[in-house]
Amino acid sequence: MPAELLTVSRQLVEVGRRFDARGWVLGTSGNFSAVLDRDPLRLAITASGLPKGDLAAEQILEIDADCKTTGAGTGRPSAEARLHVEIVRARGAGAVLHTHSMWSTLLSDRHAAARGFVIEGYEMLKGLEGVKTHEHQEWIPVLENDQDMPRLAGEVRDVLIRHPACHAFLLRRHGLYTWGETLAQAVRHVEIVEFLLEAVARTGNLPLDDERRGAGAIERERT
Amino acid sequence: MPAELLTVSRQLVEVGRRFDARGWVLGTSGNFSAVLDRDPLRLAITASGLPKGDLAAEQILEIDADCKTTGAGTGRPSAEARLHVEIVRARGAGAVLHTHSMWSTLLSDRHAAARGFVIEGYEMLKGLEGVKTHEHQEWIPVLENDQDMPRLAGEVRDVLIRHPACHAFLLRRHGLYTWGETLAQAVRHVEIVEFLLEAVARTGNLPLDDERRGAGAIERERT
Amino acid sequence: MPAELLTVSRQLVEVGRRFDARGWVLGTSGNFSAVLDRDPLRLAITASGLPKGDLAAEQILEIDADCKTTGAGTGRPSAEARLHVEIVRARGAGAVLHTHSMWSTLLSDRHAAARGFVIEGYEMLKGLEGVKTHEHQEWIPVLENDQDMPRLAGEVRDVLIRHPACHAFLLRRHGLYTWGETLAQAVRHVEIVEFLLEAVARTGNLPLDDERRGAGAIERERT
Amino acid sequence: MPAELLTVSRQLVEVGRRFDARGWVLGTSGNFSAVLDRDPLRLAITASGLPKGDLAAEQILEIDADCKTTGAGTGRPSAEARLHVEIVRARGAGAVLHTHSMWSTLLSDRHAAARGFVIEGYEMLKGLEGVKTHEHQEWIPVLENDQDMPRLAGEVRDVLIRHPACHAFLLRRHGLYTWGETLAQAVRHVEIVEFLLEAVARTGNLPLDDERRGAGAIERERT
Secondary structure (H helix, E strand, O other), rough: OHHHHHHHHHHHHHHHHHHHHOOOOOOOOOOEEEEEEEEEEEEEEEEOOHHHOOOHHHEEEEOOOOOOEEEOOOOOOOOOOHHHHHHHHHHOOEEEEEOOOOHHHHHHHOOOOOOEEEOOHHHHHHHHHHHOOOOOOOEEEOOOOOHHHEEEEEHHHHHHHHEEEEOEEEEOEEEEEEOOOHHHHHHHHHHHHHHHHHHHHHOOOOOOHHHHHHOOEEOOOOO | OOHHHHHHHHHHHHHHHHHHHHOOOOOOOOEEEEEEEEOOEEEEEEEOOOHHHHHHHHHHHEEEOOOOOOOOOOOOOOOOHHHHHHHEEEEEOEEEEOOHHHHHHHHHHHOOOOOOOEEEOOOOOOOOOOOOOOEEEEEEEEOOOOOOHHHHHHHHHHHHHHOOOOOEEEOOOEEEEEEEEEEHHHHHHHHHHHHHHHHHHHHHOOOOOOOOOOOOOOOHHHH | OOOHHHHHHHHHHHHHHHHOOOOOOOOOEEEEEEEEEEEOOOEEEOOOOOOOHOOHHHHEEEEEOOOOOOOOOOOOOOOOOHHHHHHHHHOOOOEEEEEEEEEHHHHHHOOOOOEEEEEEOOHHHOOOOOOOOOEEEEEEEEEOOOOHHHHHHHHHHHHHHHHOOOOEEEEEEOOOEEEEEHHHHHHHHHHOOOOOHHHHHHHOOOOHHHHHHHHOOOOOOOO | OHHHHHHHHHHHHHHHHHHHOOOOOOOOEEEEEEEHHHOOOOEEEEEEOOHHHHHHHOEEEEEEEOOOOOOOOOOOEOOHHHHHHHHHHHHHHOOOEEEEHHHHHHHHOOOOOOOEEEEOOHHHHHHOOOOOOOOOOOEEEEEOOOOOOOHHHHHHHHHHHOOOOEEEEEEEEEEEEEEEEOHHHHHHHHHHHHHHHHHHHOOOOOOOHHHHHHHOOOOOOOO
């Protein structure tokens, strides 16, 4: 394995370990990629059907812009490699991460009919590249899930054009895609978006009136 | 301990460590088995009454089709060994895993009267062996819990015949049984089913209308 | 430090590490003890005011039946040492564990007026020593919290007499006390009771009707 | 790096690892400081824009009372360094910790209009320095979030004057600030306040009536 691919592979292995501990890539779900070269395009990407918490560097494959394996690694590239390539092209991303988390699954379902939703007002939004204030409005597009990858890749392309400022999108009842200029930035975007999705989902579940049970928090300024 | 049993035992020890970290085998709950030989049937299975996060390889026993200990290990086989044998026979499984998780306990209770429920529409369903699309409908049978093991084994046999395509079943207020051709596949099935159970349980808890509190997500397509 | 105390201390350190990882002893909450001798009574117990995830063996003290430090360790015994002694006497316990978990805090508050509640129907109940069936009814007494330790110790004594079969009790908005013949049994009881408390608390939160949102689980037997 | 700064830096690195595991500093959120000297004031503080679970000691900077870097470290001090300095001055704190947790985000939003809320009745309150009884009433001030740091620092100063007994405050939809005489005390305060916030938030979510579903806990005193 070339030194460059080995370095990137070890970083992707570590991302898998971290996301597995958080419960974001259960079973063999999720896939991760990082750009090795842009001209012509070469990507390091996780092989299909493997548990992400326990990857070996040899289980990271090198593919080209047609998602064909070009290196010596074993296994098939992820079926969703095509979506990674679309994102790299549309955004100039250096890394693309896809997780199957609880909150992305739940919110993608809830907001599918509206084709997305806005998150605004959270300090954590500033963790998204280029965002300078919590007053930022981040539109999270939601796409219908689809097993036809060329068709889904086209939908992804359209969404990225229609929402040029978005940092992530959800596939309905499927999961989260986000990306970054570097792998570290993409990891940060996963953590930020996951936090925001959970906050949005849980906000609606908080009771309207704590006092109804005579318990917990009592609102009154005392000074 | 024969080399073959030792290898399998170490794998079961690792499954215990992993599931304990996820909170799926609290106390001394859960039991795991893997087929050593099919003719005559020999299974490696966890001994009864042990915490699963901290097993030693010697705490995995070898049993025959009558659930009698045949090897040198100490301890009694799990009282539910009989259910493992039923599943191995009915499905040709190479490994059977039983967990006592929160969401399997809650959903098994909720859907007991209907004797089961369907999960459909989730990409994660594709983690179940043979499932090719998120549009798959997976019936999760729920059986009444029973301390009479021969009787419960008969119920398990019946359910597996009536639902030849199911990948898992729940015992009411008790937990999950799933299996796989290999131990790795059975582990994957546990993680997939656990995720799906949590998603189904939490879906109903999401607020119908985020806007009622003027907070969080606002649905509108902006382009 | 005598070899006997050192061995027990290391076991209590490990309990602290495990419970801290589960979030059951945040801050410096919780305290653990194990019997060293019964006549006269000597207990190994955690010193007061220390984070439990990172204990050193020297932070475990030896105390007598009057909760006076008898060994060489530094620090004060926990203010609740008196409750440990009451439990050891009333139940002949070999170890007593006290945690400050989320679910024990919430349920102790909810059921304080009724002075307790029953848990029944869960397979996990069989993890409580002597329980043979999920049909067992376990009464969980709830006591009002009190900073007056002699008075609270008297309340504990009374509750243990009135509920001779109980395996645990809760202090209101405070936490869980449970015990065992051995430290391993007491650890098992913590994990079992914590699981049951969460199951009971979450059961009421499950939606009555999954179908109302057209999502998730659909109940119908298909064969 | 001077030995004193190195020692403190290693402690802050360990705080980062611990809080990251709990999910309190996702992305690159959160910042931590500890006083090195009081006259003139020198603080060790985390550099801006770094993931807190994987800090190196060199990523801790030394700053003065004007938040200017005075040591050899690389990177910019956190933009919120000014808030740390305000807290150190107003409270004589030896360490200040800021986290972006789920429950602080949710409750800060809910109680923003009332500019705070009381927590009372929990044993865990005794983990706050100087609190002797669960009957203590702890006012948690909530400030509007603001990207103008000098202005926000002024608001923080005012709140600390108006609530001289408070141990922590929240920034709306942003996170928690707490402090301590020592770093260990500040860590304890984070864990205590996080626990209390979760307890308060979840209390309102518990069902009013467990029996409505014929499940779980039944309230009745049996003796």
